[in-house]
Amino acid sequence: MSCGISEAGFLEEEAPRLEQWLNENRQGDMQWMGNHFDKRLDPTKLVPGAKSVVSLLLNYYPEETQDDGTYKISKYAYGRDYHFVIKRKLKEFLYRLQEEVGDVNGRAFVDSAPVLDKAWAAKSGLGWIGKNSNLLSKQTGSFFFIAELIIDLDLEYDTPVTDHCGSCTACIDACPTEAIYEPYKVDGSKCISYYTIELKDEIPDSEKGKFEDWMFGCDICQDVCPWNRFSQSHNEPLFDPHPDLLKMTKTDWEEITKDTFGKLFKKSAVKRTKFAGLKRNIDFIHDRE
Numbered sequence: 001m002s003c004g005i006s007e008a009g010f011l012e013e014e015a016p017r018l019e020q021w022l023n024e025n026r027q028g029d030m031q032w033m034g035n036h037f038d039k040r041l042d043p044t045k046l047v048p049g050a051k052s053v054v055s056l057l058l059n060y061y062p063e064e065t066q067d068d069g070t071y072k073i074s075k076y077a078y079g080r081d082y083h084f085v086i087k088r089k090l091k092e093f094l095y096r097l098q099e100e101v102g103d104v105n106g107r108a109f110v111d112s113a114p115v116l117d118k119a120w121a122a123k124s125g126l127g128w129i130g131k132n133s134n135l136l137s138k139q140t141g142s143f144f145f146i147a148e149l150i151i152d153l154d155l156e157y158d159t160p161v162t163d164h165c166g167s168c169t170a171c172i173d174a175c176p177t178e179a180i181y182e183p184y185k186v187d188g189s190k191c192i193s194y195y196t197i198e199l200k201d202e203i204p205d206s207e208k209g210k211f212e213d214w215m216f217g218c219d220i221c222q223d224v225c226p227w228n229r230f231s232q233s234h235n236e237p238l239f240d241p242h243p244d245l246l247k248m249t250k251t252d253w254e255e256i257t258k259d260t261f262g263k264l265f266k267k268s269a270v271k272r273t274k275f276a277g278l279k280r281n282i283d284f285i286h287d288r289e
Contacts (some may be wrong), residue, residue: 002057002140004124004158008044008050009151040114042223048108049152055121056093058086059137061143063233066246071253073144073281074193074217077269084267086147094149105194107149117146124156131183132171132221138164141228164227168250174202176210179223190219196281197273204286215253215281216270242266253282 018040029153043053060076076082090108098104100284107117127137134142138161165183172180179190188194192214195203205232212220222228242264248256261275270278 001059002126002127002137002144003154004055004057005123006053006055006123007157008043008053008288009023010049011116011119011123014116015041016114022142031218040116043115043150045122046113046115047150047152051149051152052155052157053120053124054149054151054155055124055126055149056090056115056124056149057121057137057140057144058082058089058147058236059140059144059234060236060239061093061141061231061233062239062241063245064218066248070248071213071215071285072219073215075215075268076145079236080267081269081271082145082239083110083112083269084135085236085238086145087112090147090149097149097151097153101153104153106149106153107148109148110145115148117148118158120142120148121146122160124158125239127266129169129184130166130225131169131226133184133186134173134222134225136164136225136227137228138282141231141232142222142225142283143228143231148159149228167252168226170224170226173262174220176212177207180220192220199278200277203280210256211281211285213285215278215285216273223258254286256282 018037044050060078060082062075062078065075087108087110090110091185093107094104094106109117111117111238118129118133121135127135127142130136130142135146137144139154169183172183177190177192177195179187179192181187181190183277192211193206196211196214214220245264248264256279258275261278266270273281
């Protein structure tokens with residue numbers, strides 16, 4: 001786990017970018033992204049009395065991955081739902097902090113409230129925002145979760161690191177739906193992750209043949225990133241997949257039952273798309289073959 005600290009306050013540089021992104025409807029059906037605009041940009045409105053944003057990274061890169069010849073899920077969803085795993089770790093961290101320091105108040109956030117986690121992690125020196133809009137680290141790449149503790153304690157603050165994407169356009173070139181419409185800008189409504197998880201309606205026919213067998217989420221822009229050559233497997237047993245997951249063939253996925261879905265993805269983030277959603281995604285990909 002990596003840790004960086006920033007002073008809580010208004011994110012001036014992010015405000016116009018977020019406003020423009022929303023005005024261009026890059027969020028698609030994710031209308032909740034337009035809610036709580038002020039709170040997204042200022043954690044002191046989210047946590048009264050906040051002084052510091054403590055950003056944390058937790059590796060989820062798996063030791064083994066699915067075969068290329070099957071339908072794929074994003075690596076972050078192989079094991080237990082990260083919301084629960086990390087929230088528990090953050091609560092323990094806050095408890096230990098209170099034991100050491102005394103009266104510290106704050107809240108833990110794991111992708112569950114209007115917090116611009118990548119912006120805070122970059123501000124805290126944990127990496128830079130890459131051309132695929134993910135946080136990148138020279139040491140560990142980008143296969144990690146980002147979480148925050150926002151607390152009412154003054155601390156020593158870290159400083160941002162420089163951008164190391166250079167002239168590389170691997171992520172832009174590899175994105176099959178052209179969701180990365182400009183360097184550092186991603187159209188959320190065109191991302192395979194959006195289509196396979198967030199979109200509740202039918203996937204547009206215009207996207208047929210573009211999913212490259214991704215049925216839940218997508219790792220393409222991370223898999224091709226040169227900085228992920230340095231990814232090392234995690235050491236969190238709760239992120240390990242169900243033993244049968246990596247054995248599933250295309251035929252197995254196409255014939256998956258509700259019972260098998262429940263066993264494979266018990267307490268998994270994949271449950272977010274539900275059995276019907278996963279079947280829709282598989283059928284959509286299979287139809288073009």
